[in-house]
Amino acid sequence: MTEAARQAAADLAELRAGTADGVATGQPVLDRLVALLDLERIEENIFRGVSPAQSPVRVFGGQVAGQALVAAGRTVPAERKVHSLHAYFIRPGDPSVPIVYEVDRIRDGRTFTTRRVIGIQRGKAIFSLSASFQQPEPGADHAEPMPIVPDPETLPTRAEIMRKHADKLGDFARLPRPIDIRYVTDPPWELRDRGPAEARSQVWMRADGSLPGNELLHVCVLTYASDMTLLDAVLVRHGAYWGLDNVLGASLDHALWFHRPFRADEWFLYDCVSPSASGARGLATGRFFARDGTLIATVVQEGLLRILD
Structure with missing residues (x-):
């Protein structure tokens, strides 16, 4: 385990009181996310990652997807950029146990590189990812426009909103947040x-x-952040939400396409809709726009959603 990852696993719990409202945010929490993505290399194609000490009962899906993409990317030349990933969440991850990521170098072509990654705990696969990387080249270029929305600075922070519901949400409202979220639609x-x-x-x-x-x-x-708020588009259609209703949910599969360069520490709009829900599964699609209106990525996810009486 890298020293940074060890520090992340040991220190995240101490950040719960990092702000006056009891919700840890800001650079220290983000630094620990970066540390979590700094995987330990065990062998040429084998890496190991950890989870925050202050974690829910299972590993956050965005974390395992982000770590698996790090493992894949570290076996690919830097000049080849990831353009898509497709992933399945197979078993719940245990945050108290390190995750071993095994990378299979499927293909190294003239312009494309393909990798497959399996995340393993206790000898069993909990996650699988396929990712494709491409040497940048010119071609056709078009994109849908960004919706017209208020500027992020005009909107309250997630911490300010959650403070009003802290008595109902409990520890969920106080978990460290490396991503700053501002709601455009009603929370x-x-x-x-x-x-x-x-x-x-x-x-x-x-x-x-x-x-x-x-x-x-x-x-x-961005891969980490893409697993946040996406399935909200399904639940709000049915007047339910995590922590407030008897909802059993989990990510089942996740796909991302990266269209254009961006910085994840600059504002981007996450516009999500749900076209369908059936069979205790909900489908949601999302588009990421940079602040200047550039379409930077597209995501699709299906999640298990059991809304119990």
């Missing part, structure tokens, strides 16, 4: 009190601090 905790709403969630996001210039790191931080 799900408030929508829940009004009943079913449009199956849509819009938030501004950015890493809560400054990141190094490493391009792969920015992609992995």
